[in-house]
Amino acid sequence: MQKTAHFGRIVREHREYLGLSIAKAAEMCQLSYKGLEEIELGDSNPKLRSILKISAALGIDLGELNFCIRAVA
Numbered sequence: 001m002q003k004t005a006h007f008g009r010i011v012r013e014h015r016e017y018l019g020l021s022i023a024k025a026a027e028m029c030q031l032s033y034k035g036l037e038e039i040e041l042g043d044s045n046p047k048l049r050s051i052l053k054i055s056a057a058l059g060i061d062l063g064e065l066n067f068c069i070r071a072v073a
Helices: 003-017 022-029 033-041 048-058 062-072
Strands: none
Touching (some): 003 033, 003 048, 003 062, 022 033, 048 062
C-alpha cells in the first residue's frame, strides 16, 4: 500500500469514528475541504504542519502515525 494512502486511511477512519463530515473535520484541522479530502484519498503528500494539525484535531496518536510521518514528511 502506498504510504500516503495508508496515512489517508488512518485519517478517514478516525474522522468516521468521531462521526465527523469531511467539512467539519477540515474546519477542526484548519485545512480546506479539498485538502483534507485529497489527504484521505492518498492523493496528497501532506506537510508535517498538516499532519500535526490533523493529529491534534482528530486525536490521532503520533505514535500511530510514526510510520506515515517518516514517509510523507
